[in-house]
Amino acid sequence: MEKVKIKICSGTSCFVMGAAAIQALEFTPPEDIADKIEIVEVRCMNLCHNVNDKHNHGPFVYVNDELIEEATLEKVINKVRSILNSCNA
Ligand code: FES
Structure with a gap:
C-alpha cells in the first residue's frame, strides 16, 4: 500500500503558528501509523499570503x-x- 504523504509547511508563519509541534510526527509517530506515512517539510506554500483573507x-x-x-x-x-481506514474498508 502506498504511504500517506504528509506535507508540513515549515515557513516562518506556519512554524510560529504551531507547525513545529506537528513536525514531531517525524520523530515520534504513533505506532499504528509509523510505517504508513511519509513526511515532507516544504517551504512557505504561499497560503499564508492570501490577500482576500x-x-x-x-x-x-x-x-x-487534502489541505x-x-x-x-x-x-x-x-x-x-481516516485515510488508512477508508483504504481498509
Ligand atoms: S508559512 Fe506556511 S504557507 Fe506561508
Whole structure:
C-alpha cells in the first residue's frame, strides 16, 4: 500500500503558528501509523499570503491532496487514520 504523504509547511508563519509541534510526527509517530506515512517539510506554500483573507489559517499541512488549515498534530493524525481506514474498508 502506498504511504500517506504528509506535507508540513515549515515557513516562518506556519512554524510560529504551531507547525513545529506537528513536525514531531517525524520523530515520534504513533505506532499504528509509523510505517504508513511519509513526511515532507516544504517551504512557505504561499497560503499564508492570501490577500482576500483577513486571517491566516495556518499552520498548513497537506495530507495526500487534502489541505488542513489550522492544523494540529491531532487533526493530522486523525486525517491519516481516516485515510488508512477508508483504504481498509
Ligand atoms: S508559512 Fe506556511 S504557507 Fe506561508
